[in-house]
């Protein structure tokens with residue numbers, strides 16, 4: 061049976077459930093899927109495809125970026141997909157970055173305050189600004205698929221400096237913005253993006269390890 065790894069980084073925990081939903085969708089194609097926090101990943105060579113997900117935390121989660129850089133050679137022969145969770149995305153009409161089409165959760169982007177002139181925060185929260193560091197980390201490999209989705213923000217789970225950053229720099233209101241249909245729609249396309257045949261006869265299988 062073909063094996064897929066869904067490896068995630070998280071700060072406050074909400075990306076764990078996103079990773080699990082992604083894994084469930086992939087497993088519907090008769091693939092065996094392991095869900096692991098990045099720091100528990102041992103042997104990538106055991107997998108036929110790898111999904112790496114993490115939240116925007118003043119740039120994409122540092123551990124996720126480090127993971128991609130560390131394994132960029134492996135991703136030359138094992139296909140890679142990447143997902144990002146975020147609370148703020150400027151509506152710019154961008155649908156691809158570096159030539160790679162990106163699945164954008166349609167509920168996430170917000171139009172700029174003044175049409176045609178982005179302020180500092182809106183420029184920061186552009187799709188290309190978020191995703192270019194990820195593509196630099198995987199170079200020369202291009203992910204087979206990329207998606208960006210709303211996340212969840214709860215001030216009560218954060219340290220004081222994190223609260224200040226999201227209140228004043230991101231200006232993201234707290235709340236639940238995970239869009240499960242969008243997440244699952246993207247994930248359902250991953251077996252095809254990885255060019256793995258559907259072998260439904262095997263039955264779905266998800267093995268999750270969460271903190």
Ligand SMILES: Cc1cc2nc3c(=O)[nH]c(=O)nc-3n(C[C@H](O)[C@H](O)[C@H](O)COP(=O)(O)O)c2cc1C
Nearest residue numbers: 070071072073074075115116118146147148211212
């Ligand atoms: C310190 C901090 C920085 C963040 N930076 C960004 C950001 O730059 N852009 C964005 O859209 N969301 C940002 N967020 C929101 C998170 O990406 C979002 O809440 C995510 O779902 C958190 O995932 P987690 O619960 O797995 O940690 C930030 C949140 C925190 C706490």
